[in-house]
Amino acid sequence: MFDFRPKVNVTVTQTGETFACAIGDSVLQGMLRLGRKGIPVGCVNGGCGVCKIKLVEGEISKIGPISRAHVTAEEEAEGYTLACRVSPTCAVTLAVAGKFEKPFTKGHAAQAGPSSTTP
Numbered sequence: 001m002f003d004f005r006p007k008v009n010v011t012v013t014q015t016g017e018t019f020a021c022a023i024g025d026s027v028l029q030g031m032l033r034l035g036r037k038g039i040p041v042g043c044v045n046g047g048c049g050v051c052k053i054k055l056v057e058g059e060i061s062k063i064g065p066i067s068r069a070h071v072t073a074e075e076e077a078e079g080y081t082l083a084c085r086v087s088p089t090c091a092v093t094l095a096v097a098g099k100f101e102k103p104f105t106k107g108h109a110a111q112a113g114p115s116s117t118t119p
C-alpha cells in the first residue's frame with residue numbers, strides 16, 4: 001500500500017544517511033519503515049534513551065513525552081531529544097547522541113574504510 005503522506009528528508013550527520021520521513025511519524029519510525037539504519041533503535045517507546053539525538057538543523061515537534069531520565073530540561077533546550085518521540089516538520093539534520101554514540105560512530109568509521117594518511 002502506498003503512503004501518500006507528505007514526507008521530509010532526515011539526515012544523520014555521523015553517517016551522511018538521508019531518509020524520507022512522513023510528517024506525523026516519529027523520526028525513528030520513519031527510519032525503521034524504510035529499513036534504514038543510522039539511529040540506534042531500542043524500545044521505540046521513549047523508555048530506554050538509546051535513540052537520543054541532537055537536532056542540528058530544521059524543526060521537529062513532540063509526539064510523546066520525553067523522559068527526563070534520558071533528556072534533561074537543559075539538554076532539551078539545547079536541542080537534545082529522543083528520535084522515537086519527535087516528528088520532523090521540515091527537512092532536518094540530526095546527530096546521534098545516545099549511549100551508543102561511540103560504538104555506533106566507530107563501527108561506521110570502520111565500514112567507511114581506512115583513513116587516509118599524510119604523504
Ligand code: FES
Nearest residue numbers: 043044048049084
Ligand atoms: S528507542 Fe527507546 S527511547 Fe527511543
